[in-house]
Amino acid sequence: MPRDARATRASLLRAGARLFAEQGIDAARTRDIVALAGQANDSAVTYHFGSRQGLLAAILRAGVARMEPARARDLADLDGTDLDALVAAIVRPLADEARSEEGRDFLRIVAQVAGLAGVRRHALPEPVAGTALARQLDLLEKHLTARLPEPVALERMAALIAFLTAALADRTAQSAPLLPHDAYTAELTAMLAAALRAPTPWPA
Numbered sequence: 001m002p003r004d005a006r007a008t009r010a011s012l013l014r015a016g017a018r019l020f021a022e023q024g025i026d027a028a029r030t031r032d033i034v035a036l037a038g039q040a041n042d043s044a045v046t047y048h049f050g051s052r053q054g055l056l057a058a059i060l061r062a063g064v065a066r067m068e069p070a071r072a073r074d075l076a077d078l079d080g081t082d083l084d085a086l087v088a089a090i091v092r093p094l095a096d097e098a099r100s101e102e103g104r105d106f107l108r109i110v111a112q113v114a115g116l117a118g119v120r121r122h123a124l125p126e127p128v129a130g131t132a133l134a135r136q137l138d139l140l141e142k143h144l145t146a147r148l149p150e151p152v153a154l155e156r157m158a159a160l161i162a163f164l165t166a167a168l169a170d171r172t173a174q175s176a177p178l179l180p181h182d183a184y185t186a187e188l189t190a191m192l193a194a195a196l197r198a199p200t201p202w203p204a
Contacts, residue, residue, distance in 0.1 A: 009048045011037040013062060014102070016045075016055045021108035025056055060113070060127040063106040067093035071132035080139040087160075087193040090136050095168060095185040104172040111169035119157045144196065152200055160192055 015036035019028035030052050034044050041047075049055040074089040094110075097103030118124045119137060128134050137157065144153035167188060171177060179187060 005048075008037070008039065008044065012039070012045060012048055012055065013059055017059045017102065017105040017109065020056060020059065020112075021105035025109065025112050056109075057127065059106070059109060063097065063103070063110070064127045064131060064133065066103070066106075067097070068132055070096070071136060075132050075135055078136070078139055080143050083143055083196060084189070084193050086136065086140050086143060087196065088189045090133070090140065090160075091164060091189045091192065092185060094164065095181070095188065098168060098172055098181065107165070107168045107172050111165040114162050114165040117158065117161045119161065120154045148200065156196055160196065163195075164188070164192060 012033065015033045016028075019033050019036060022028075030045050031042050033055070034042055037044070045052055045055050049058055070093040071089065074092075078085060078089055080086065094107070097107050116125055117128070119141075124134050124137070128137075141153060141157060144156060148156070171184065177184065
């Protein structure tokens, strides 16, 4: 790809992430994304990404790819028996996205699509399927189904994803967070692990 085309694509990715995060993935207008990217042609998104949905998918892929090295390193130390370690490995790379402006936009977008994670149906979406994150989720599912009925385990995993993404998106909007980053990440990890350990309140 020529350098100018790479630069245009990068500008569209950044502008799309900003407006999808600020205005919502359904409300942000393609023409505003193109204008923010400094492009004059309204068809730039279609040319580089095929469609508006293609731009969103590319933004999600880029975010997943940023986290992949950390997740791959963590996998080497995970055997699936330590729930706290599993939850920490899932939480930490996503929480670390809050350290950059690009990452904070990504977190606000992820919270909007968390309901499409597909864990209940064993159908992870394309940006996640085949990644280290997918392997982490597989280890978590095996850990949970060793003591819980599968439907309960899957519902808890879906709730974990929903709570995690919503909590991190909310943190990006705080101008003066009560806890520093590392303390907040540890607190969030502890809460999620405790929720996964909760007894089932009805006969399975």
